[in-house]
Amino acid sequence: MGRGRGSTQERREDVIRAAIVEFARTGYRGTSTAAIAERGGVTQPYLFRLFPDKKAIFVAALVRSAEDTRPAFETAADGVEDVERARQVMADAYTRLISTRPETLVIQLQGYAAAAQGDDLIGEAVRAGWLSIWETVHLALGVDAEQTASFFACGMLGNTLTAIGLPMATG
Template sequence: MARIGAQERRESVIRAAVAEFACTGYHGTSTAAIAQRVGVTQPYLFRLFPDKRAMFVAALVRSMDDTRLAFERAADGMEGGEHALQAMTNAYAQLISTRPETLLMQMQGYATVAAAEAQGDGLIGQVVRAGWMRIWETVHLSLGADAEETASFFACGMLGNTLTAIGLPSGAER
C-alpha cells in the first residue's frame, strides 16, 4: 500500500477545511472536525499548518482560486461580450450546483474580515481583497473591460451566493 505524501495530505486538509469552514465559519469550526474529516490526528494537522488561521487562509485562497479558474476556463478564447458572459454564468451555476462549499467559503471569508481586523489581524482581509481583485480582473477582462457589465455579473453572483447561503435556490437552479 502506497503512503500518502505530505503534499497530498495537505491538499486533503485544504479540501476538508473548505467544507468545514464553509458550513460553520472560522469560530464555529474546530481543528478536530477538520482532522476527523481527513482521517488524521490534530497533531498531524499542525505539522502541515502552523495553526487554525493558516488552515482558514489556505481554504479561502483555494476557494477564491477555484472560482477565478472556473471563470477563466469558461471564457477562454472568447472575445468578451455576450458569449463570455453566458459561459461564465454557466460556470457559476455549475459551481453553485456541484460545489456550493466553494462559494460559501468565500462568504465566510467576507464575514470574517471585519472581526479579524478589529482584533488587529489584517491577513484575512488582505487575502480576501487580493482574491476578490483577481476574480474581478478575470471577469472584467473576459467581458471586454466593461465596468457596468462586470458589476452586474457580480451583483447577480452575490445574490446567488446569498440564496445558496440561506438555502434557497438561485435563479440559475430554478
C-alpha cells in the first residue's frame, strides 16, 4: 500500500469512478482532465502518471462500466431455473443499476457512439465489455443465441427510452 491516501491502484480506481461521473455529465469532448482529477481527488500531474491521456481514462471508464454491469445480471440470475423468471430478475437488476447509478447507462451510450464513429481503441473496449455481458446473460438464461438477442433487443429499447425520458411500456 502506498503512502497517504491509498495505493496507486486505489487512486486509479477513484479516478476511474470520477471519470465515469464526469464523462456522463459533460461527454467525452466536454470533460476536462482537470475536472476528472478534481473529482478523483488527485492532481492533474498525478492523473497523467496513472493514465497516458484522456482517451485512456475514457476507455478505463468504459471497461469499469461493463465490469460493474455484468455482475448485476449474473447475481440476479444465480440459482433461478425458470427462463422467464431469469429474464425478469436480470432486467430488474439492470433497471435498479441504471436507476441508482444513471451514469452507467450514459457512459455505455457514449461508448457506443464513439465506437460507431470508428474509434478503434474505444470500439475494442466496448465490444469486449459487450461480449462479456452477452456471455454472462446467455449462460444464465441457458437459451439459444436468438433468444439471448431478443433479451438484449428489449434491453436496448429500454436503454433508449430511459435515455430520452420515456417510461418503459408495461403489459
